């Protein structure tokens with residue numbers, strides 16, 4: 219499939235006519251000497267002012283939208299590719315391409331006139347990214363890392379090989395395979411690929427739950443008796459500079475399997491805080507990754523930290539950083555992929571984040587109730603993602619509450635949860 223087609227919208231305002239540096243590159247391009255192309259491309263990217271670097275993002279959802287908001291402050295040139303013509307970024311940028319993220323030709327064509335490519339979702343065509351990288355484009359996170367993370371089996375195998383603390387596991391190919399490991403129950407069975415928002419995760423308490431196991435390649439790991447689920451977002455640039463954000467704690471919606479509340483700072487010991495941040499730093503370094511990495515962890519009752527899974531991109535567990543930290547995760551991601559100095563991750567004020575999920579039983583044109591009452595509370599910042607249609611548990615927005623008093627913070631977060639609803 220060709221990228222662009224009817225949906226491609228590019229506003230002609232000068233970007234199309236290349237600057238002199240580009241002209242040189244295009245001459246060499248015609249000679250199709252791969253090594254020279256790469257060299258000249260790198261030179262032209264290095265010489266460019268950051269506002270002249272063409273950034274392409276695979277995915278144009280809410281994460282892309284918040285990245286764009288941050289990019290506007292630096293007057294960055296950001297284009298998006300997304301299969302949904304009504305994606306949250308669609309109407310906001312001069313170049314929005316509607317097309318598949320998993321189709322080789324579409325991703326390759328989208329990347330050809332960009333200098334730096336990045337993602338806001340992992341399920342993308344990595345072969346096209348690899349080709350773009352070989353042609354001299356900067357692709358961050360690197361395609362190898364996206365591939366590793368796309369498959370939970372590869373991810374966990376990497377942790378084991380690199381002595382990264384994680385729950386024990388066995389790889390399973392079929393449902394029958396799971397039966398061979400009954401002694402591991404109660405356990406969690408996870409799909410290797412394409413599980414997200416808990417959709418590829420099944421808890422198997424006893425033998426009678428075996429029918430719930432996936433009949434596809436996956437992994438089985440013991441049910442961890444954790445005290446808290448925590449997350450650390452860490453960033454690394456090409457120069458090797460690394461910075462981790464403070465630890466946050468999350469509680470999940472039992473039915474939707476999505477983060478319901480997030481608190482920053484996490485109420486954990488200083489020792490656990492340091493250990494978690496060190497482990498996130500160690501992991502991004504062992505991966506040799508450039509970009510932003512969200513590391514989901516379990517804090518066990520005996521004070522250990524186990525890495526559950528990672529996302530090589532901005533993440534739901536970092537939304538509060540827009541208002542609560544010196545640098546937001548979105549700005550940090552852009553700094554990391556553009557080789558800029560990383561910003562301070564320091565927390566300015568305690569924060570809670572509440573995901574605004576579509577109300578169960580409501581599907582259709584989205585309407586919002588309780589906005590005024592919520593905004594009347596001090597320190598409430600509402601973010602709506604611009605999705606026109608709501609569905610049960612669809613992520614429609616989030617709210618960040620800031621308050622120096624932790625008790626008041628929790629009360630306000632509960633209040634927002636009760637009164638701000640998205641209905642049809």
Ligand SMILES: Nc1ncnc2c1ncn2[C@@H]1O[C@H](COP(=O)(O)OP(=O)(O)OP(=O)(O)O)[C@@H](O)[C@H]1O
Nearest residue numbers: 385406413414415416417418419439440441442527
């Ligand atoms: N070994 C385990 N022991 C206990 N609970 C677990 C275990 N593995 C996963 N869980 C629970 O299931 C949730 C979802 O698991 P995981 O994060 O691996 O899947 P996911 O579908 O990729 O999630 P998401 O996309 O929401 O991040 C975890 O946040 C945790 O609450």
Ligand SMILES: [Mg+2]
Nearest residue numbers: 416514526527
């Ligand atoms: Mg997860």
